[in-house]
Amino acid sequence: MLDLQFLGTSAGIPTKSRNVTALAVGQTANKPWLLIDCGEATQQQLLHTHWSANTLSAICITHVHGDHCYGLPGMLASAGLNKRTQPLTIIAPLPLWQWLEHTIALTDLFLSFELQFVDVTTLLEERFYVDDFEISAVALSHRVPSYAYKIRHRREVRQLDRDALFAHGLPAGPLWGMLQNGQDVYYEGRNYPASLYLEQHEQRVCALIGGDNDSPSLLQAACDGVQVLVHEATYTQDIADKVGAFPMHSSAKQTAEFAYQAAIPNLVLTHFSARYGDAQALEPLLAEAKRYYHGHVHLAEDFAQYRLLPSGEFQPLTTRDA
């Protein structure tokens, strides 16, 4: 199981209702989690959620544009002032790391914890493991090097065979707890070996989170096993045509067409141009996406939260959705 909560869904500049890009990915409260991008004021957005910088495993930055990374120094500074001690991994393009180094030196930024930098380009070939997350990267096409992050989450689940335990006469309570912890139990003259009553299996989920990108098809080779794709759809196609190719963004049509042909079951569009003022103004993007894609499609909103289940089911938790 993996929750995705959008902390910012606006492209380039913040609006009254949408902050710039950031996405929390993780299990429920107090478990390790990942932050994908960290636009300015991400730490302020987090104050209104259950995610804590103390349990953050890694921050993955898709590219160096400010609306995706200017919240990073403040995020780190506050974690320092809150006395975080656990090392924190930063996965990003190299210039982002250089910027952080200058920022630390020039703004007297004291961190109470170690930063561990991982150059995103190494994840084009290798996988990076942190807590229960397996992270790899895909190169995209934008005005600066930009990347998608493929995130697999694995969790060992131990489940008691409750039916068998009831049938064999072991009363529910602390003895079940011992079995759950892998200890054998002896009760009223009978052995209850944990190995017999404890079923272990691995739960896996897989999400693919894009950075800014004008060519969704670059994600094709990475789509194996992907249950949900989060990708920018900065404009509708008609606006994209008017704006021209320079910004190097995707339209709802482009993203939807790709998700359709890659047979991805769930799609969340995000990173909307500020010209679309409110949720109503975004309806044409949703309509356009639905013309080209027939899976489950959502338009992200700030604080919208979704739950991805091992079955591939993808449930909106807190917001109105299509």
Added chain:
Amino acid sequence: MLDLQFLGTSAGIPTKSRNVTALAVGQTANKPWLLIDCGEATQQQLLHTHWSANTLSAICITHVHGDHCYGLPGMLASAGLNKRTQPLTIIAPLPLWQWLEHTIALTDLFLSFELQFVDVTTLLEERFYVDDFEISAVALSHRVPSYAYKIRHRREVRQLDRDALFAHGLPAGPLWGMLQNGQDVYYEGRNYPASLYLEQHEQRVCALIGGDNDSPSLLQAACDGVQVLVHEATYTQDIADKVGAFPMHSSAKQTAEFAYQAAIPNLVLTHFSARYGDAQALEPLLAEAKRYYHGHVHLAEDFAQYRLLPSGEFQPLTTRDA
């Protein structure tokens, strides 16, 4: 007349109700204004006010700590995306400028307007003029070089002598408008020289805005003509004693004692430690300040706005105050 609107009043880290430091200083909407400090998410705060980055004259940074400057790159980036063309002055310590240069280079930050840097140390001796503002600086005492900004605003006011015009028989209307614009008027056989009916005088106001500082008395020499002092009061004295000298901040007592002996008529305390959760929790700071200072004292809140009149009157405009 000068309005001061607080955009952030929390020390170090943002809270749910208080953002990190920034203060807008200027006349009403669409007039040039100054931004003193630019903590992270200042541009997001501005979205909920009438101040526009398009009419911003200068940004004055008191010191390089992140809670006073991490909003600067995003602020500039958004002004660029909104196609500002007028040059913008940045007054700051030199390392802040170096950080901005690295930020521009490493995060592909394109600005549609020129940045003009003024090293704050030059304003220790000289005055800087931009639009109707005269700005000078005072060196303070903090963990890094920190400065206060003394801001004088001058405005030529042309006022018609309405009583004389009525008495001399010139009817109110477009002819009064011509006089107001300095043109002489001929009406029904009589001359009405603008010089006779137009009174010009200069309206002046003066505010002193401190950065982080553990020694308010450093402001002594700059207090001439100051009508309002905005200064940090991070803790009450008892908490300051517990925290110890290292953070190099002022208590409410210290700031109040200084304002009292410097005979400053209005005092706004700001930059409160996040340990003081809400307005109620801050009451001990106000009580402490009132024990040592007998002028008009206010505790700043986010979005609180005050109007300083040439008479020295200082009026809260939008929020509850002491």
